[in-house]
Amino acid sequence: MSGSVVLLHLAGAVALMLFATRMVKTGVERAYGDVLRHRLRATMRNPIMAVLAGCGLSIALQSSTAVTLLVGSFAGAGIVSGAAGQLAVRGAEIGSALVVKLLTFDLTLLVPLCLIAGTVMFMATERRDWRQLGRILIGIGLLILSLEMIGQASEPLRQSSLMPLIISYFSGDFVTAYLLAALVTWLFHSSIAAVLLLVTLAGRGFIPPELGIVLVLGVNLGSSVIAPLLTRNADPGIRVVPIGNLLMRGMGSLLMLILFMTVKPPIGFLGATVPDQIVNAHILFNVVILLAGLPLAGLVYRVSEKIVAVGAKPDPAAELDVIELSALNDSALDTPSQALANATREVVRVCETVEIMLKRIIELYEDADPAKIKALAALDDRVDRKHAAIKLYLAKITRNPLTEDEALRCQELIGACVKLEQVGDIIVRNMLVHVRKKLERGLEFTPEGWQELCAFHSSVLANARLAFNVLVSRDPETARQLVLEKDLLREREKETSASHFLRLREGTAKSVETSSIHLDTIRDLKQINSLLASIAYPVLEERGLLGGSRLKAS
Missing domain, CATH: 1.20.58.220 (Phosphate transport system protein phou homolog 2; domain 2)
Incomplete structure (x- = not known):
């Protein structure tokens, strides 16, 4: 099989994964969006509950970026405090990491079950809630199927003479690998999809452990950039939480990269296989950022407000x-x-x-x-x-x-x-x-x-x-x-x-x-x-x- 055909199959599998992720997110928003938003607003006054609410909503929506945008709008409207908003976003990042962990298990049997049940629900009734539940199940089935397709599409790369050279280059240039992972994540607009792609490729033996950790840090940088870019033209109050997330998660990933390159710690404790190490590193990084964010939430929010105020353009019309x-x-x-x-x-x-x-x-x-x-x-x-x-x-x-x-x-x-x-x-x-x-x-x-x-x-x-x-x-x-x-x-x-x-x-x-x-x-x-x-x-x-x-x- 030629290299172009391999890449075409791989691109199609990745496209299906992105579509399936979006399909699940859309179904949850349409079926339960109002309830989830109401519950989130009601529980975010307590710091611990804010973290748990953000985590739960991220698992439901399969998108920490969606939670960041939602919480940012709440903070901009004065519904929740800035510190609580920062903590909810920290919980959302952990929630998205847990989704990746769940999807790395062998869920092959769920593919036909989800597709059959989802299709029946979607086509057999006109009730809106049942149709959206069917949409969610179909999305989950396609998401699991896309992971299998990525693995199958990447299998011919084992015999590629170019692949070892590429891996060798990035293994010797962690900074470029880090930035490339951030760029891919931004293009995907999904950290879940980016980490799942890394896990699947690592499972085929394409990514060594140390490079996998660096790529995970790059994924977190890219994910933290998405929400600030999407809200760049929004009101200043809405932009504060996304900017705070960029400060905590983006700067945190950069500091972790410098530390990793300097100390070169052993990573065997993260898991027995490279895929496990990548997923566990992703979870561990976001737990560390959460623990650091608990005492720093108020400070980060105040700094974010100053950054937004500096970048805000005066309105001549006003x-x-x-x-x-x-x-x-x-x-x-x-x-x-x-x-x-x-x-x-x-x-x-x-x-x-x-x-x-x-x-x-x-x-x-x-x-x-x-x-x-x-x-x-x-x-x-x-x-x-x-x-x-x-x-x-x-x-x-x-x-x-x-x-x-x-x-x-x-x-x-x-x-x-x-x-x-x-x-x-x-x-x-x-x-x-x-x-x-x-x-x-x-x-x-x-x-x-x-x-x-x-x-x-x-x-x-x-x-x-x-x-x-x-x-x-x-x-x-x-x-x-x-x-x-x-x-x-x-x-x-x-x-x-x-x-x-x-x-x-x-x-x-x-x-x-x-x-x-x-x-x-x-x-x-x-x-x-x-x-x-x-x-x-x-x-x-x-x-x-x-x-x-x-x-x-x-």
Whole structure:
């Protein structure tokens, strides 16, 4: 068999291993992700429990990187402390090492059993939890099968005249071997896959013991780099835990490499065979990093915060955002038409701020953290300040003689400004409370419920833009359309509530947990829509198109 064919078979086996690992991870996340996240948040206040929770979650997800990213997001949101986050990641690294140990046993019989059971579960039912369990079993079967394929694909390399030269070179250049293992692990995005590949090749006699230890240290370096690179554009709070893991695990692997090359300790105590020595060295390294990390967790987190702060780029938009321009020019007060134009410009700016708040609040329902919540509350403070300034300015305008149209416009602007201020209050005092509740309790909407909320919110946001246009253009057709949309939204509310109660009757767990948040959010959005729709009433009333509480027939 030619060398290119051997490498092709080997590459295919490695690709299957990576796919199988991802398949198991995806199945666990879809079936048990919400429960695992909730349990992780609930147990991470105790240092020992943080380690155990990280270890268990890593075994379930078959990925310490996934746990690092998850814990980093918790720390960035203020749900867990930075020190607890560091310890959870230490436990996650041990968990991934234990997965490797488990997979080195002879599990050949599990391949057909997992594939048969997983396929039956996946194809014989439409229940989501059973299908995801089937996906997990299929992934485990393919993972074990891929290890056998790697062994078979690498067998012809025994007769290769080039292989001994390559091994001899890396055995004499530990630094290059260390860096190459780190690069391969980063490409795999999985330390489990990288160590399993080493173990399989070592079992065929390709990797000597000393080189195997060096390669394991390189794997740990490469694994510690993955999460910082994936979060390089994330918020600073989220990046701190991955950077801390890089400091502990990455620097730890480098120190261990220097120590190993200097002292050259005996490694026979790690196991009787090279594969056992590689796996046990991987476990031992992460246990040592854990023991070192227990007293150093707080210090490492503080250093990580400083590193992230140094690397953070200032946001020019944020700096410009501090400057609040005002169109309320007192020199124009003697000319009511100019003063009213200035007030209109300022009310439009309030409209823009309210629109931003309305867009961001639904984003926080899905991805919230203390910084984003604080930023939204700050926007409401801006609305309150402008509301007060506009009312005072309009009051000054009325000191001068006004025409009937000017007086009506003045009242219209005051009414619109009051309604905008009330919308801001609903978003911050009501909806933001729902966001905090959802965040603190680790709740998740059902896919159907979330889709309904998003659709309802989109309708309200579209109506808000219509209302802002009416305020400026005073177009009667747009005003009429806005009031008609209010009636349509009332029907959508009934349909959404009916669908939600149907899911409650069916006993959908997520619907029960999020019921109050779902219904209160719909109610708040409906109230916001009613306030914004009332901006159209002065325009319709002026043209005789408003009769009582309803539109007159056209």
